[in-house]
Amino acid sequence: MRDELRDLYQEVILDHGRSPRNFRSLPNATCLAHGNNPICGDMLVVYLDLDKAGRIEDVAFQGQGCAISMASASMMTEVLKGKTLGEANKLFECFHDMCTRADFDPAKANGCDVDAMERLSMLSGVREFPIRVKCATLAWHTMQAAVKGEQEASTEGAP
Amino acid sequence: MNQKSSAVKIASGDNSTAAFDVERIRADFPILKQKVYGHPLVYLDNGASAQKPRAVIDAMSRAYETYYSNVHRGVHWTSQRSTEAFEASRGKVARFLNAASDNEIVFARGATEAINLVAAAWGRNNLNAGEEVVISHMEHHSNIVPWQMLRQEKGIVLKVVPIDDDGNFLLDEYRKMLGPRTRLVAVTHVSNALGTVVPVKDVIRLAHAKGALVLLDGCQAVPHMAVDVRALDVDFYVFSGHKLYGPTGIGILWGREDLLNAMPPYQGGGDMISSVTFAKTTFKKAPHRFEAGTPAIVEAIGLGAAVDYVQAIGFDAISAHEHGVLQYATGKLSGVEGLRIIGTARDKAAIVSFVVDGIHAHDLGTIVDRAGVAVRVGHHCAQPVMERFGVAATARASFGLYNTRAEVDALTDALDEARRFFGR
Numbered sequence: 220m221r222d223e224l225r226d227l228y229q230e231v232i233l234d235h236g237r238s239p240r241n242f243r244s245l246p247n248a249t250c251l252a253h254g255n256n257p258i259c260g261d262m263l264v265v266y267l268d269l270d271k272a273g274r275i276e277d278v279a280f281q282g283q284g285c286a287i288s289m290a291s292a293s294m295m296t297e298v299l300k301g302k303t304l305g306e307a308n309k310l311f312e313c314f315h316d317m318c319t320r321a322d323f324d325p326a327k328a329n330g331c332d333v334d335a336m337e338r339l340s341m342l343s344g345v346r347e348f349p350i351r352v353k354c355a356t357l358a359w360h361t362m363q364a365a366v367k368g369e370q371e372a373s374t375e376g377a378p
Numbered sequence: 379m380n381q382k383s384s385a386v387k388i389a390s391g392d393n394s395t396a397a398f399d400v401e402r403i404r405a406d407f408p409i410l411k412q413k414v415y416g417h418p419l420v421y422l423d424n425g426a427s428a429q430k431p432r433a434v435i436d437a438m439s440r441a442y443e444t445y446y447s448n449v450h451r452g453v454h455w456t457s458q459r460s461t462e463a464f465e466a467s468r469g470k471v472a473r474f475l476n477a478a479s480d481n482e483i484v485f486a487r488g489a490t491e492a493i494n495l496v497a498a499a500w501g502r503n504n505l506n507a508g509e510e511v512v513i514s515h516m517e518h519h520s521n522i523v524p525w526q527m528l529r530q531e532k533g534i535v536l537k538v539v540p541i542d543d544d545g546n547f548l549l550d551e552y553r554k555m556l557g558p559r560t561r562l563v564a565v566t567h568v569s570n571a572l573g574t575v576v577p578v579k580d581v582i583r584l585a586h587a588k589g590a591l592v593l594l595d596g597c598q599a600v601p602h603m604a605v606d607v608r609a610l611d612v613d614f615y616v617f618s619g620h621k622l623y624g625p626t627g628i629g630i631l632w633g634r635e636d637l638l639n640a641m642p643p644y645q646g647g648g649d650m651i652s653s654v655t656f657a658k659t660t661f662k663k664a665p666h667r668f669e670a671g672t673p674a675i676v677e678a679i680g681l682g683a684a685v686d687y688v689q690a691i692g693f694d695a696i697s698a699h700e701h702g703v704l705q706y707a708t709g710k711l712s713g714v715e716g717l718r719i720i721g722t723a724r725d726k727a728a729i730v731s732f733v734v735d736g737i738h739a740h741d742l743g744t745i746v747d748r749a750g751v752a753v754r755v756g757h758h759c760a761q762p763v764m765e766r767f768g769v770a771a772t773a774r775a776s777f778g779l780y781n782t783r784a785e786v787d788a789l790t791d792a793l794d795e796a797r798r799f800f801g802r
Contacts, residue, residue: 224799258756285739350744354740
């Protein structure tokens with residue numbers, strides 16, 4: 220099997236893809252949004268419970284999609300718990316850079332949560348597969364849409 | 379090759395017949411020499427767009443290099459030559475479809491524009507609220523959305539012919555749907571997502587018995603089989619050039635001449651008028667009435683070359699070869715553990731859609747791509763079909779005249795690799 224494929228489909232990714240964490244709905248979610256990738260038919264819903272200070276108390280998702288989009292959503296829910304919305308947005312920025320830029324270095328990225336990025340780095344293999352970047356970022360775009368009060372996020376047109 | 383696939387009876391080397399030398403055909407397509415990630419390109423996405431033979435590439439280059447100009451305008455040599463070549467292509471397409479006249483061939487950007495043209499020019503002027511357009515459950519979005527837009531505008535009723543679990547068009551259900559309000563039946567000739575060949579002769583006969591017209595979407599039919607619009611007795615037939623080994627940006631609306639001439643223009647502009655004053659403009663007859671503005675001149679010439687190319691080989695030979703590849707692929711893919719073929723109709727063109735247990739089509743597509751194998755993954759612009767079969771996406775191998783059984787083996791080998799990779 221080719222190396223780039225090994226990097227993309229690491230065992231951790233396959234595991235998250237097969238048994239996604241926080242794969243449930245939050246019945247009283249503070250906010251939620253639907254995300255869809257119209258090209259490949261991936262669809263998911265991201266739910267967020269925020270406390271009064273805007274900290275993420277709980278985050279969960281449901282949906283269906285490829286191994287990359289499911290694993291990314293699953294890992295996102297793990298790293299976002301306990302983060303403020305500002306931290307969550309910053310993390311997305313770093314994650315997006317990681318997925319798209321070969322020279323990305325989390326240690327040098329200003330204000331990135333290094334521990335979280337370490338965990339998310341499992342998805343960095345997607346860099347070699349530009350067409351799959353939108354699979355990895357779908358959950359994050361959807362999270363951002365939920366926070367902004369938008370009901371839908373689409374990867375159409377967005378990397 | 380695994381044990382199951384070795385049980386397939388047809389030998390993988392058995393590609394050619396006396397009438398059809400697939401290696402000679404392959405040599406006509408420059409891109410097939412291309413390597414992808416170090417592997418020979420195995421192009422199995424012909425349903426999305428087919429590759430181009432040297433004859434098409436050369437015809438287009440020759441046009442640009444030796445006689446290119448705008449058409450229907452100039453008195454100069456290049457314009458006359460370009461006009462001749464452009465109109466000669468119209469004639470080639472007319473003969474390709476066995477049209478009664480070159481005037482029945484309208485150049486459009488593609489099948490999508492051709493359907494929109496009929497919806498706008500014929501539909502808007504002939505359909506009233508409550509009147510019915512019948513489509514099928516396996517239409518491409520391009521034969522759904524234009525009618526929905528017309529429904530929004532005119533209040534027409536859209537009826538959908540169901541399909542069974544194999545993807546067969548349900549003729550009896552269709553028959554029951556036809557009634558005094560049915561004005562148009564717009565269905566695909568061959569399903570892009572399932573490969574089903576629709577029994578169009580029966581569809582047309584039954585529609586005509588109720589006084590309804592029939593439009594066929596021939597995108598997935600014309601690359602695989604001979605189409606005779608007069609023998610079919612159809613009213614409108616559309617297809618895209620790029621799926622017939624021709625260029626993009628050019629497609630065909632064929633319509634019966636009397637129907638076309640009774641339709642108002644689709645777009646206004648140059649080249650479609652007889653005379654213009656500020657008080658009144660009179661329009662040309664079909665087909666020029668529907669070809670406002672400068673057309674895709676060299677693309678039309680390229681399509682003419684593509685038509686020449688497939689006709690020189692002949693559809694008896696093409697169909698026989700592709701049918702052999704389809705049978706072989708169906709057998710081999712059925713031998714892949716956990717693989718389910720979506721679309722097992724009695725009569726099929728060389729298209730196989732499938733899903734593999736526990737591996738999303740998108741992941742399959744990425745993995746086989748690294749083995750040089752190009753397949754389409756997703757909903758194939760036919761979301762209602764995906765919904766009908768309870769899947770979000772499928773992988774699809776769609777074969778062309780240059781594909782071989784060895785390429786089917788390359789696909790199934792890559793799928794075996796994907797299964798091992800995902801621990802399936």
